[in-house]
Amino acid sequence: MTAVETTKDFTRASGCSGVVLLYRAPVGECIHSVSRGTFDELRYVDTDHAVDVFAGRISGSFVQSWEAVGDTKGNEAGTKTGVSVFTHNLTVTSAPC
Template sequence: MMRALFASLSFSLLAGCAVTPAGEPAAEDLAPPDAVEQSAASDAVAFSSAVTFHSETPFYVPPRVGGDADFGGHGPRTYLEVELHVFNGNEVWASVHIDAIETKSDWTRAEGTGWFHLYTAPREITGILGPTYFEHEYLDTNHAHDLFSFSTGSLVSLLDYVGDTKGNEAGTRTGVQVFFQPITVGLL
């Protein structure tokens, strides 16, 4: 009974993973994941799995780096780069780089990179399955929030920008919030 349960559980956890068949499972293979990682791994079979999570960044406002802080109806033209990173072996972070530049006048500009912790895995991450990089560009033409949605297969599902507003905004209100598609990571 226990072997049938183990075989069924192993099959469902390993579906889609390349696995080399092994003999009978050792006692440590039936232990909780933390106990398996701490055991001696002489000839033990390493089982991997995947975790999918949903995430978003807080609204990020980069600092003003030029001009008078007011885009004054001249854009801004906004460039965005988003990238996922694995740090400390088990943490997923996102870097969000935004560069918003006035299209004329005194070239008001807000630019910077925000770093956001998205997820801590219970074990070491072997990789991010799916896209890890995204870029977007747009020209702001009003004082409203600008929303852009993206299809499945993209790293990002939705962007919520603030570009130009009434009054000064560079360094205080211009920025972006990033909503991600479901992110899947492989675990050791």
């Protein structure tokens, strides 16, 4: 994610973390199933200085909630701006490849 304080008290942020590894099968095993969806995405426009909390966006996704900090009071772009992801419990089934 990148963030820029474009004008006083206005932060513009964008970005994507790419792929995040949640589980690695033991050596010699392959993942056969995961109990929840493996993709979720959050897009929104921040309108205040508060932490914004959202439920997972895609039904059945592994994401339980998102916490996003867009703008805060002061010139802080990139130091406080960010997103945290909280997940549901997952069950992964693996077996020898």
